[in-house]
Amino acid sequence: MKNIAIKITSLLAIMTNVLFCHGQMKTKPTMSLVFWSIAISFSLLQTVSGQGFNNLDFEAARNLGSPGSFAQLPASNAFPGWTVTAPYIVYNDISLSGGSITIFDTNSPTSKAPIQGKYFAYLEGPGSAPYTVSLGQTGQVPDSAMSIIFWGNDVGLNITFRSQLLNFVVTGSTANYNVYTADISAYAGQTGLLLFTETAYGNSALDNIQFSSTAIPEPSALALTALGALLLGLRRWEKWKSIVDLSQISGLPKGDRVS
Numbered sequence: 001m002k003n004i005a006i007k008i009t010s011l012l013a014i015m016t017n018v019l020f021c022h023g024q025m026k027t028k029p030t031m032s033l034v035f036w037s038i039a040i041s042f043s044l045l046q047t048v049s050g051q052g053f054n055n056l057d058f059e060a061a062r063n064l065g066s067p068g069s070f071a072q073l074p075a076s077n078a079f080p081g082w083t084v085t086a087p088y089i090v091y092n093d094i095s096l097s098g099g100s101i102t103i104f105d106t107n108s109p110t111s112k113a114p115i116q117g118k119y120f121a122y123l124e125g126p127g128s129a130p131y132t133v134s135l136g137q138t139g140q141v142p143d144s145a146m147s148i149i150f151w152g153n154d155v156g157l158n159i160t161f162r163s164q165l166l167n168f169v170v171t172g173s174t175a176n177y178n179v180y181t182a183d184i185s186a187y188a189g190q191t192g193l194l195l196f197t198e199t200a201y202g203n204s205a206l207d208n209i210q211f212s213s214t215a216i217p218e219p220s221a222l223a224l225t226a227l228g229a230l231l232l233g234l235r236r237w238e239k240w241k242s243i244v245d246l247s248q249i250s251g252l253p254k255g256d257r258v259s
Contacts, residue, residue, distance in 0.1 A: 053139035053194065055081040056209035058119040061103050067092035078103040079121065083136045086123075098127040098201065101135065112205065113176040115151050120207035125156055125198035135206070136195040141187045145211040148184040151177050156202020162192035171217055177205065181216050 054060075060080040065071055070093045075084035078091065079101075088100035092108045102122040106114040112122060123133055141148075141161070148166065159166045161184065172179030198204055 058121050059117050061119050064091040085132045085134045094124050098124050100124045115177045115207040123198035123204050125200050125202035134197040138193045140191040142211050143189045144213040145188045146185045146215045147181050147212045149181050149210050151208040152205040154204050156199035157204045158197045160195045
């Protein structure tokens, strides 16, 4: 992790200073020692960061060919870094019979609205045929991760990490997509397969997957207060309505208090 590299750099610097102060080094640290300290730290940093997920926003797509031609694409072109399982992998098109994974861009000839950046993924679930439609990637969840987020529209997605189902809830919404969040804290620092699988007859848009150090937000105090006010208002309305009905039955003047 980044913190590990920083700590090692700091430790090397401290050891150098200690040796110099105690006379074990005749001269101040040379530039070569400083260079190797930094090189070791960055090497460790790159090794650790390489264990993480990549292309979570699908912006690494390349050499896609002609849009809307329903030509089969190599998964490595459409979704670099991902393992794709589907009968069809296409660009700016979908399979009417289901079973396709599409890389859509902002110039899509269909009615699919862009989500974030230039590209997003679209999973069209299988119909009656028994095949799988999924996007998966193995990586390490950051140590500080509390939640995992994605933008899109979920109609039948099953999302798992290390074969354990992640329960996503809607935490935001726009005209074109929803924001979905799930608790990932139990897997912080762990390496495993993150898998998005579309169910039969489902279809889901997926983009901007990210890990957050913030937990899933609880219902705000404002929302709870508003709910309480609504319930209180309904209760008062029912009480007032019963008083009016009773006054009409008994012949009492409307508005008189009934004890």
